Amino acid sequence: MKARKSTAIVIVTSLLALMLSACGGGNGGDNDANKADASGNTDSAATGNEAEKEVNLKFWAALDPSTDEGKTIQAKVKEFDEAHKNISVDLQVITYDILHDKLVASINAGDAPDISWGLAEWFGEFNNFGALADLTPYVDKWADKNKVYANVWDALKVDGKVMALPNYLGIRALLYHEQILKDAGFDAPPATWDELLAMSAAIKDKTGKEAYGIAGAGVRSPQELIMYLAQNDVQLAKKMDDGKYKNTWLDNPDELAKATEVFKFYQDLQANKTITADAKTWGWEEEDQNFVLGQYAMVVNGPWIEGRSTENPEGMKDVKVAAPPYKKTPATFMEIAPLYVYNSDHLDATWELAQFLMSADYQNAVNPSKAPRNDVVSEAGWGKDFMALADQGVVFPTVSLGGITKAMEDALARTMLKNDSPESVAKWLAEAINKSLETTNELSGK
Amino acid sequence: MTLRERRLRTAAYWFVLPAALFFILLNAYPLITVLWDSIHFKNLLNKSLSGFSGLSNFKEVIHNEYFAKALWNTVVWTVLSVAGEYAMGLVSAVALNQQVRGRSLFRAIIIIPWVVPIVIAGMTWTWMLTPDYGIINLWLTKLGIIDKPYYWLGELDTALLTVVFVNIWRSFPFYTISLLASLQSVSRDMLEAAAIDGAGVRTRFFRIVMPQLKIVSLTVIFIHVIWTAINFDFIWVMTEGGPLYASETLPIMIYRYAMESYNFGNASALASMMLGFMICGFILYYLFSQRKSRT
Numbered sequence: 001m002k003a004r005k006s007t008a009i010v011i012v013t014s015l016l017a018l019m020l021s022a023c024g025g026g027n028g029g030d031n032d033a034n035k036a037d038a039s040g041n042t043d044s045a046a047t048g049n050e051a052e053k054e055v056n057l058k059f060w061a062a063l064d065p066s067t068d069e070g071k072t073i074q075a076k077v078k079e080f081d082e083a084h085k086n087i088s089v090d091l092q093v094i095t096y097d098i099l100h101d102k103l104v105a106s107i108n109a110g111d112a113p114d115i116s117w118g119l120a121e122w123f124g125e126f127n128n129f130g131a132l133a134d135l136t137p138y139v140d141k142w143a144d145k146n147k148v149y150a151n152v153w154d155a156l157k158v159d160g161k162v163m164a165l166p167n168y169l170g171i172r173a174l175l176y177h178e179q180i181l182k183d184a185g186f187d188a189p190p191a192t193w194d195e196l197l198a199m200s201a202a203i204k205d206k207t208g209k210e211a212y213g214i215a216g217a218g219v220r221s222p223q224e225l226i227m228y229l230a231q232n233d234v235q236l237a238k239k240m241d242d243g244k245y246k247n248t249w250l251d252n253p254d255e256l257a258k259a260t261e262v263f264k265f266y267q268d269l270q271a272n273k274t275i276t277a278d279a280k281t282w283g284w285e286e287e288d289q290n291f292v293l294g295q296y297a298m299v300v301n302g303p304w305i306e307g308r309s310t311e312n313p314e315g316m317k318d319v320k321v322a323a324p325p326y327k328k329t330p331a332t333f334m335e336i337a338p339l340y341v342y343n344s345d346h347l348d349a350t351w352e353l354a355q356f357l358m359s360a361d362y363q364n365a366v367n368p369s370k371a372p373r374n375d376v377v378s379e380a381g382w383g384k385d386f387m388a389l390a391d392q393g394v395v396f397p398t399v400s401l402g403g404i405t406k407a408m409e410d411a412l413a414r415t416m417l418k419n420d421s422p423e424s425v426a427k428w429l430a431e432a433i434n435k436s437l438e439t440t441n442e443l444s445g446k
Numbered sequence: 447m448t449l450r451e452r453r454l455r456t457a458a459y460w461f462v463l464p465a466a467l468f469f470i471l472l473n474a475y476p477l478i479t480v481l482w483d484s485i486h487f488k489n490l491l492n493k494s495l496s497g498f499s500g501l502s503n504f505k506e507v508i509h510n511e512y513f514a515k516a517l518w519n520t521v522v523w524t525v526l527s528v529a530g531e532y533a534m535g536l537v538s539a540v541a542l543n544q545q546v547r548g549r550s551l552f553r554a555i556i557i558i559p560w561v562v563p564i565v566i567a568g569m570t571w572t573w574m575l576t577p578d579y580g581i582i583n584l585w586l587t588k589l590g591i592i593d594k595p596y597y598w599l600g601e602l603d604t605a606l607l608t609v610v611f612v613n614i615w616r617s618f619p620f621y622t623i624s625l626l627a628s629l630q631s632v633s634r635d636m637l638e639a640a641a642i643d644g645a646g647v648r649t650r651f652f653r654i655v656m657p658q659l660k661i662v663s664l665t666v667i668f669i670h671v672i673w674t675a676i677n678f679d680f681i682w683v684m685t686e687g688g689p690l691y692a693s694e695t696l697p698i699m700i701y702r703y704a705m706e707s708y709n710f711g712n713a714s715a716l717a718s719m720m721l722g723f724m725i726c727g728f729i730l731y732y733l734f735s736q737r738k739s740r741t
Contacts, residue, residue, distance in 0.1 A: 101705055104705065104708070108490060128490075128492075129490060129491075217688060217689065278578070280600070281597060281600035281601075281689050286578070295578075400491045402491075402706045402708070403706075403707055406702075406706060410691075413689055413690035414690065417601075417602055417689055417690050418690065439489065439491070439492060439709070440489075440491040441492040441494050441495070
C-alpha cells in the first residue's frame with residue numbers, strides 16, 4: 001500500500017513538473033553560455049562562447065509578406081542569417097493589429113522576443129515594464145551613429161539612455177490630388193488652416209468632392225491631433241523639473257485657449273463640410289482608401305501611400321506632396337517606428353542584427369523613402385519631399401501612452417460626435433491626460 | 447469497508463484525478479486569482495503601488511465615468527439579443543416544422559449563420575453596413591427607406607442596436623434547432639384532439655405547444671443569457687465598444703482595463719463584480735421559480 005502511495009505521488013509530481021516546465025519561458029534558457037557583457041563590443045558575437053554555440057534570435061516583425069517591401073525584408077534577414085554562422089534568426093511575421101498584445105503578454109510572461117518592430121506609442125509602456133535593454137554602450141560605439149537624425153535619437157532616449165532603435169520614419173506631409181485642386185481653380189495647396197477652410201466650398205461646388213480627410217477614430221487620430229496641437233504651439237504633456245510629466249493647459253489660460261482652437265478647428269472642418277460627415281469615425285483604413293480612390297482632395301498622411309500607386313494608378317497619378325497646413329507654427333507628426341531590443345542573455349548577437357537592420361545597405365533596400373538615416377534619402381519618388389519635413393517633426397512624450405491616446409480619441413468623439421464645446425473638451429482632455437499620468441506614476445508634482 | 451470496496455474507491459480517485467487537476471488548474475486557480483487580484487493593487491505600469499487594496503479597485507471601477515453606461519449597455523445587449531434570438535428561433539422553428547416542400551434544405555440552410563466564425567461574420571457585416579460602399583445602405587437608399595447612406599456602426603444612437611441585430615442574425619439558428627427538436631416531440635394526436643374539440647390555432651399553440659417547449663426554452667435562454675452577457679468578440683470586431691463607448695459592455699471594459707491600461711486590479715474587480723451580478727441574477731430567478739412552483 002505504501003509503495004503504491006509513493007508511486008502515485010511520484011507520478012502526480014512528475015505530471016505537475018512537466019506541465020509547469022512546458023509553460024515556462026524559454027528566452028535565453030538554451031543560450032546560457034552566451035552571456036553578453038554589454039560592453040558594446042560588436043565583434044563579440046563572433047568570439048568566445050557565442051562563436052562556438054549558435055544563438056537563436058527571435059525577431060517579430062509586422063511586415064506584409066505579400067508586398068515587395070516585405071519580400072525584400074525577408075530576403076535581407078535571410079542574407080544576414082547566412083552570413084552569420086553563429087546566429088540564427090527566427091523571423092516571425094505578426095501584424096500590427098495583434099503585435100502589441102502579443103508583446104505585452106510575452107514581456108510579462110518573461111518570454112519576450114530578442115528584438116521586434118513596434119510603434120512609438122508603446123515606448124513608454126515597454127520602458128515602464130522594464131523590458132527594454134539599455135543600448136547606450138552599443139550605440140555610442142557604433143560608427144554610423146551620426147548618420148541617424150539627431151531628433152530621432154532624442155525621441156528614443158529615456159533619461160539620456162538609448163532604449164530603442166530607429167526602424168523607419170513615418171513623417172507626415174500634406175498629400176493632395178493636384179487635378180482636383182486645379183478643377184476647383186487652385187494652383188497650390190493651402191498653407192494654413194484658414195486657407196484650407198476657405199478653399200473647401202469652392203472644391204465642393206466645382207468637383208462635388210470634399211476638400212480634406214481626417215481620421216476621427218482609431219490609432220491614427222491621436223497622431224493627427226498631436227500634430228494640430230503642435231501647429232498651434234500646444235504640448236500634450238511637458239517634462240517638468242522633477243523629470244516627470246504634466247499637462248499644463250489648466251494652469252495656463254493661453255495654452256487652454258490654443259488647445260480650444262484646435263478642437264474648434266475640428267468642428268469647423270465638420271461645420272463647413274471641409275470633411276465628409278463620416279470622417280468623424282473614420283479610421284486609417286477609410287482615410288487612406290478614400291484618398292487613394294480620389295474621393296476627396298487632401299490629407300495629411302505618410303509616405304507609405306506611395307505604395308498604393310501600383311494597385312490604384314489612376315487615382316494616385318496626380319498626387320503631390322507639400323507641407324501640412326498650420327495655424328501658428330509649421331509642424332508635422334513624425335512617427336518613429338522603433339526596433340525594440342529586449343533584455344536577454346545575448347544582447348551582443350541581437351545588436352549585430354539590429355546594426356544590420358539600421359545599416360545603409362538594408363535601409364536603401366527596404367526604406368529608401370522613409371529611412372531614419374540622413375545618408376539614405378531617395379531622389380526618386382517622395383523620399384526627398386517627406387524628409388524635408390523631418391526638422392518640424394513632433395513626437396509623443398515618452399510616457400505610457402495607452403490611457404492618453406484613448407483620452408485623445410475620446411476628446412475627438414466628444415468634439416465631433418457629441419458636439420461638446422471646444423473649451424470643455426480641452427479641459428476634459430487636460431484632466432484625463434493628468435489622470436492617466438497619475439495612474440502610471442508619471443505625473444509631476446510641480 | 448471491504449478490501450474490494452477500498453480498491454474500487456482508490457481506482458475511482460485515479461479516474462477523477464485528471465478531471466480534478468484540469469478543474470484546479472484551468473478553473474479554480476484562475477477564478478481564485480481574479481478574486482485575489484481584485485483586492486490587491488496590480489498595475490503593470492505602476493509597480494510602486496502594490497499590496498492589499500481593500501475595496502479601492504471596486505470604488506475606482508464604480509466611479510469610472512463610463513461604468514454605468516457599460517452596465518446599461520450590457521443589460522440592453524443581453525436582453526434584446528436573447529429576446530430577439532428567441533423570437534426569431536421560435537418563428538423559424540414553427541415554420542420549419544410544417545410539411546412544406548424542400549423542408550430539409552431549408553433546415554440545412556438556416557444553420558449557416560451559426561457556423562460562420564464570429565470574426566468573419568462581424569467583419570462581413572461591418573463592410574456591408576459601411577456608408578461608402580456597403581450593400582445595406584445601397585439597398586435601403588434604392589428602396590427609398592433612407593435618403594442617404596447612414597453610418598449604422600458609427601453613430602451614437604445606432605451602433606449598439608446594429609450589433610444586437612447582427613448578433614441575433616448569427617445566434618438564432620441555435621434556438622431554431624433546439625426548439626425544432628422539441629416541437630417534433632409534440633404529440634400530433636393531442637393537437638388533433640384539441641382541434642376537434644374546437645381549439646383554434648392560437649389556443650393550440652399557447653396551451654399545448656408552448657408548455658411543451660418550456661424546458662428547452664428555459665435551458666436555451668439560460669445558456670444564452672450567460673453567453674451573451676460575457677460576449678466580447680462580436681462587439682470588439684464590429685465597433686470596439688465605440689463610438690464614444692456607445693456599444694461598450696462590461697467585458698469590453700474589462701479588456702480595456704487589462705490590455706490597454708494594464709490595471710489588472712481594476713480588471714479583476716470588474717470581472718468579480720460581473721460574476722456577482724450573474725450569480726445574483728440566477729439566485730433571484732431560482733428563488734422566483736421555486737416560489738412559483740410551490741404556489
